[in-house]
Amino acid sequence: MIRALERKLLRDLWHLRGMVGAISLVILGGVSTYVMSRVTYESLAATLGHYYAQQRFADVFAGLARAPEALAGRLAALPGVERAETRVVADVTLEVEGYGDPVTGRIVSLPAQGEPRLNVPWLRIGRLPAPHADAEVTVSEDFAEAQGLGPGDRITAIIKGRRKPLTIVGLALSPEYMYAIPPGAVFPDYARYGILWMNRRALATAFEMEGAFNDVAFSLQRGASPGEVIDGADALLARYGGLGAYERKDQFSHRFITEELRGLETMATVFPVIFLGVAAFLLNVVVTRLVSLEREQIGTLKAFGYGTGRIVAHYLGLVAAMVTIGIAAGIGVGLWFARGMARIYQDFYSFPYLRAVLDPAVFLEAILVTAAAALGG
Numbered sequence: 001m002i003r004a005l006e007r008k009l010l011r012d013l014w015h016l017r018g019m020v021g022a023i024s025l026v027i028l029g030g031v032s033t034y035v036m037s038r039v040t041y042e043s044l045a046a047t048l049g050h051y052y053a054q055q056r057f058a059d060v061f062a063g064l065a066r067a068p069e070a071l072a073g074r075l076a077a078l079p080g081v082e083r084a085e086t087r088v089v090a091d092v093t094l095e096v097e098g099y100g101d102p103v104t105g106r107i108v109s110l111p112a113q114g115e116p117r118l119n120v121p122w123l124r125i126g127r128l129p130a131p132h133a134d135a136e137v138t139v140s141e142d143f144a145e146a147q148g149l150g151p152g153d154r155i156t157a158i159i160k161g162r163r164k165p166l167t168i169v170g171l172a173l174s175p176e177y178m179y180a181i182p183p184g185a186v187f188p189d190y191a192r193y194g195i196l197w198m199n200r201r202a203l204a205t206a207f208e209m210e211g212a213f214n215d216v217a218f219s220l221q222r223g224a225s226p227g228e229v230i231d232g233a234d235a236l237l238a239r240y241g242g243l244g245a246y247e248r249k250d251q252f253s254h255r256f257i258t259e260e261l262r263g264l265e266t267m268a269t270v271f272p273v274i275f276l277g278v279a280a281f282l283l284n285v286v287v288t289r290l291v292s293l294e295r296e297q298i299g300t301l302k303a304f305g306y307g308t309g310r311i312v313a314h315y316l317g318l319v320a321a322m323v324t325i326g327i328a329a330g331i332g333v334g335l336w337f338a339r340g341m342a343r344i345y346q347d348f349y350s351f352p353y354l355r356a357v358l359d360p361a362v363f364l365e366a367i368l369v370t371a372a373a374a375l376g377g
Contacts, residue, residue, distance in 0.1 A: 023282050023322045023326070024322050024325040024326040024329065026275055026278050026279040027275070027276070027279045027322070027323060027325075027326025027327065027330060027374070028326045028333060029275045029330070030271070030273075030274075030275025030279065030330065030370065031272070031275075031326060031327055031329075031331060031334060031366050032330040032331075032333040032334035032337060033267065033271040033272050033334070034268050034271075034272040034330075034334065034362075034365075034366050034369075035330065035331055035337075035338065035362060036335075036337040037264050037265070037267040037268035038268045038359075038362045038365075039334065039338035039342075039357070039358065039362060040264055040341045040342050040345070041261055041264040041265055042357040043338070043342050043355060043356050043357045044261060044264075044342065044345055044351075044354075045261060046355045046357045047353065047354050047355045048257065048351075050355060051122075051175055051352065052175050055119065055120045055121075055174070055175045056083075056116075056117065056118050056119065056120055056219065057118070057119060057254075058085075058118045058119055058176075058217035058218055058219055059218060059220040059229075059248050060217070060218040060220065060226055060229050060230060060233065060246070060247050061215075061216075061217050061218075061246055061247075061248075061251055062215070062216050062217075062234075062237060062242065062243070062244070062245035062246075063089070063215050063242075063243040064214055064215070064216075064237045064240050064241050064242045065214060065240060065241025065242075066212050066213075066214055066240060066241065067086075067212060067213060067214070067237060067240035069086060069211050069212060069213060071236060071237075071240070072084065072086045072213070072216075074236055075216055075218070075233060075236060078218075078229055078232040078233065079224075079228060079229075080220050080221055080225060080228055080229050081218050081221070081224070081229055082218075082219045082221045082224075083117050083218065083219040084216060084217070084218050084219075085111075085116060085117045085118045085216065085217050086213035086215070086216045087109045087200070087213060087214075087215040087216065087217070088109040088200055088204050088209045088212075088213055088215065089106065089107070089108050089109070089214060089215040090106070090107050090159075090203065090206075090207050090214075091104065091105070091106050091107075091183070092104070092105055092106075092107055092157045092158060092159060093105075093157070094155055094156065094158070094194070095155065095156040095157075095158070095163070096147050096149070096155050096156075097155075099147060099191075101191075101192060102192065103191075103192050103194070104182050104192065104193050105143070105157070105193060105194045105195065105196050106180075106195050106196070107137070107157070107196045107197070107203055108195065108196070108197050108198070109197075109198060109199070109200035109203045109204065110129060110197050110200055111200060112131050112199065112200055112201055113131055115128070118217045118218075118219055119175065119176045119217055120174075121138065121173065121174045121197055122172055122173040122174065122175075122352045123138070123170055123171075123172050124170075124171045124172055124173060124352070125141075125150070125170060125171040126138065126150075126151040126168075127169055127170045128169070128170060128172075128197065129197065129198055129202075130169075130199070131199065132201075133169075133199055133202065134199065134201070134205070135164070135165060135166055135167055135202070136166070136167050136168075136169045136198070136199065137155075137166045137167070137168060137169070137196045137197060137198045138168070138169060138170040138172045138197040138198075139155075139170075139171060139172070139194055139196050139197075140171070140172065140173065140174070140177060140190075140194050140195040140196070140350075141171040141172065141173055141350070142180070142190040142194075142350055143190050143191075143193070143194025143195065144168070144171045144194070145190070146190035147191060147194075149168055150168065150171070151168055151169055151171070152168065152169075154166065154167050154168070155168065157196075159206045159207065160207070164206060166196075166198075172197065173350050173352050174195065175253075175254075176251070176253060177253055178253045178257060178349045178350050178351070179252070179253040179256045179257060179350075180193065180195055180253070180350075181193065181252075216233070216237075218233070226247040230245040230246065230247065233245040257349055260349075272369070276369065276370060276374075279326070279370075279373060279374065280373045280374065280376055319375065320374075322374070323370060323374040326370070327366065327370055327371075330366070330370075331363055331366065334366075342354055342356075
């Protein structure tokens with residue numbers, strides 16, 4: 001008796017193959033969107049967290065006009081501060097040989113000895129400027145690629161009305177400038193805007209900032225309140241033209257990336273609901289019409305001893321076949337899409353690497369939610 005119902009199920013699937021394919025494609029769309037969004041989100045979030053920790057991305061930032069370096073000790077002693085690093089940061093006009101359009105850049109100082117304590121550049125090619133070199137810079141990789149530059153090439157910076165030739169010694173990325181745009185712009189323009197890292201003594205001398213700083217970054221102790229550190233920093237920097245300290249969540253590059261990640265979370269919720277809602281409606285229509293058309297067959301089956309539960313299981317088997325096809329194909333397509341989307345995000349936001357995260361819970365959730373929607377339909 002079971003074999004007879006199985007043959008009927010196969011015949012129904014064949015006769016309804018067009019509708020089965022359409023419903024399976026709708027389910028595929030919902031499952032693949034969910035898997036793509038969740039896998040991409042979790043991979044990027046894991047990569048971002050690891051990258052920030054590895055490069056010691058700061059928790060609080062503050063800009064100012066000019067303050068004596070002697071103030072650095074008081075900033076580092078603020079309650080809740082683990083590390084504080086002062087810097088010289090300057091916006092400049094750049095000249096690139098063979099490129100006629102105006103180019104601007106931001107030069108960030110590097111300590112005279114060793115690597116920075118915070119916001120460490122991720123070196124891709126070459127090296128950082130030598131401690132006593134006054135004309136060496138490391139530039140952001142995106143800018144260098146857009147301009148066709150590399151180690152050994154030269155660019156010119158206009159500093160206080162004077163042209164200063166600079167030699168590129170390396171290409172780097174930074175968690176602080178993953179989304180780098182020129183002031184007043186909305187989108188990155190890597191050909192016209194770049195980040196440069198330069199020896200602090202050389203940069204301070206060029207901008208008359210010897211023994212002073214105009215930017216400071218903080219890392220916080222575990223459990224420390226960012227608000228208290230911000231209030232303390234603002235109080236100390238107010239007389240030196242402080243521009244207002246802010247925490248990481250308000251840092252431009254980080255905020256933009258986290259908003260993108262939040263968009264992926266929304267995509268993982270809204271779009272699958274739409275697809276699965278349509279699939280549930282189609283399943284309801286198909287099964288309702290099929291049961292209506294097969295009333296006589298159902299009566300005959302009952303007359304031959306088939307119980308209501310077995311007949312219900314037969315029609316649920318028809319639904320399960322459609323759902324299984326959609327889920328299996330959706331997971332495969334979703335993983336393929338996730339791989340491509342993660343690469344797009346990696347290139348656009350200058351991730352130096354990507355840590356793939358495949359959480360089995362994502363696939364289990366996709367299966368359970370789809371099955372619930374289908375059975376509900």
